[in-house]
Amino acid sequence: MKKCVQCENGSYAKNIVTNYKYLTPMGVVIIEGKSHFLKCEKCEHLVITGETYQKWNLLILKSLTEKSGALNAKDLQFILSVLPYQQKEIAEAMGKNKSTLTYYKNGKNPIDPLFDYAIRDVIRDFLVGGNETLTRLQATFKFEGETTIKKVKAN
Ligand SMILES: [Zn+2]
Structure with missing residues (x-):
């Protein structure tokens, strides 16, 4: 596993966060349920992939059409x-x-x-x-x- 880009010391492990608070131009949007991340075991730096962001963005777009x-x-x-x-x-x-x-x-x-x-x-x-x-x-x-x-x- 690649070294942490923040502390350059720890390595990343898979991590699950529940009800992640995603900061958008509309303010914080809570991503209900479980989201998967990589987290540095030393400094706790979180890595969220572009794919995950895109998935959230599409969910939020859908909510906006129904707003x-x-x-x-x-x-x-x-x-x-x-x-x-x-x-x-x-x-x-x-x-x-x-x-x-x-x-x-x-x-x-x-x-x-x-x-x-x-x-x-x-x-x-x-x-x-x-x-x-x-x-x-x-x-x-x-x-x-x-x-x-x-x-x-x-x-
Ligand atoms: Zn780190």
Whole structure:
């Protein structure tokens, strides 16, 4: 087992922590149940793998899609830090400027309810490995000309 990177003396052993307190932009989120870590037997330095963080992030994202009430600036900071899309990309898909998105993140402007609705759909797609909503929004707002509906098919 590799030597501890903190004290350079002890070695790591497998360790289980219950109800870990995970610090996020929204504050502490308790990861209920058992989480697995490596812990230095000398200085107690904890090593949490990127895989574990990613798992937690996905669980938190899912909770945010189910959250009652509006998403706030801190929620959005977390969402944007986990989703694998550029902020410019998300802003454009939602028909917003990147600066509007920055105002949302800073809490200078409340988040537009339709933006809230759409970003939850983008998250839901992401959680099942898709990006349909983002693609559909991009296709809708990319067209800058003006069109008029002249005819529709009855069947
Ligand atoms: Zn150590």
